[in-house]
Amino acid sequence: MRHKESEITVNKGQLSRKDESVIRIRGLKKSFGKKEVLKNINMDVYKGENVVILGQSGSGKSVIIQCIVGMLSPDAGDLKVFDQEVSALGETKLKELRIRIGFLFQSGALYDSMTVRENMQFPLIRILKMKDQNEIDQRVEEVLKSVGLYESIDKMPSDLSGGMRKRAGLARTLVVNPELMLYDEPTTGLDPITSREISNMVLEIQKKYKTTSIIITHDMECASITADRVLVLNNGEFIAEGSFDEVKNSKDDLVSSFFK
């Protein structure tokens, strides 16, 4: 491991240290029926970094981030997010944790009975409990401008293209200023130019909002643009870790085969 295990406890409000741990996973296991998907997952994610997870389709990448937000509960192992054991959290505490996390679904998961504007307002009103309409409008417009969707503010999701939906989904997760972003295949199904745009947006978000991110992707260009660190998942375990170039030039055939 490149990073030493962090011994610093997180103090709210205190300015973060370089290696303050946001996610800490030890010995995570998860099976579905007889199928052992995650066998022994160990990982740390430190404040402010972008971690890319690579792995074959069906290797359990999505399962890892679903465990992180408590959508799935692990069979064994420790999983701490912001120093809290996720599986031990009650309903209210879990909700509070989820508010600090942004989760971008592969499909964008826009609410298709609502306009883009209403999609953005939804978390502001229901999660942050904002009341002031001016403040809400301002926030929505600002975040839509930052992803370049301001012109489509009153459109229905069904009238948007794939790339626009992705950006709208991104805007909806960003509108509540999450501290941790989880991207599930942010560029899959998009053309190379739009993919690059989204990848750069992910990078920008990291710089601008100082968010910590996990990015799941098959897109090597996306990985090369966004990654501070790359983890390779195979057969339920991470088999390689390092910077993009380090992993790319790995001697292990299995690892380097991802880059062909």
Next chain:
Amino acid sequence: MADEVFKGWKGWFAESGEQLIFFRAFVRNLFRPGFEWSEFVRQCYETGYKSFTLVGTTAFIMGLVLALQLRPALVGFGADSLLPKSLADSIVKEIGPVITAIICAGKIASGIGAELGSMKVTEQIDAMEVSGANPLQFLVVTRILATTVMVPLLTLLGDVLGLMGGFVAINITSKVSLWLYFNKCIAALSFSDLLPAFIKTIFFGFVIGFIGCYKGYTSNKGTESVGLAANSAVVAASLWIFVIDAIVVQVSNIIIY
């Protein structure tokens, strides 16, 4: 063969258990602060108001046909003056509530099942949940309450239009004033007839919303599950409607007589 039967029953019990859990979640979220008023009103419009024409037309035709078919039988006894009474009896007590509920099961329960099912498939419900919002409160509570309120109202409309249909049928052969006709209908009904008829429509409304939401909300993530959710919602809701109908009639007979 025996294996299959056993499996079927096992599945039935498992599902009943899940429905109980879903019901508990509904009740808990019903009394949570932050009731979604605007979504509730929107659902009343979507489920109720948009079914007005369908329910109204069907009920009118039912009343008309019923009157046309009852008439010869009553005339045979020289009792055709009893026609309004028998119409009022059968429409208000049984046909109105059940026909309305069955139509609503076909239109509303399947609609809710398909809508929530597709929200599940496209990860919208997951997205709501992981963002820290409460999809049960926003999607399920509002829909179940909306159908519970709107189905009784739709039944009222169905009853009135059914009786109107009967009036039109009677007027094809003889002349009766609308005022006299409705007076006869109302005189034929007592409070002890109306109350159980009204109470069962509330249960019908609840069951239509509940089954629709349960089937949609708990559907699998494959694309085919949307159709399955809609389909099984109609079947289960229709079955429940007849079961409730039988129970309410039995119970009210015991209480009243």
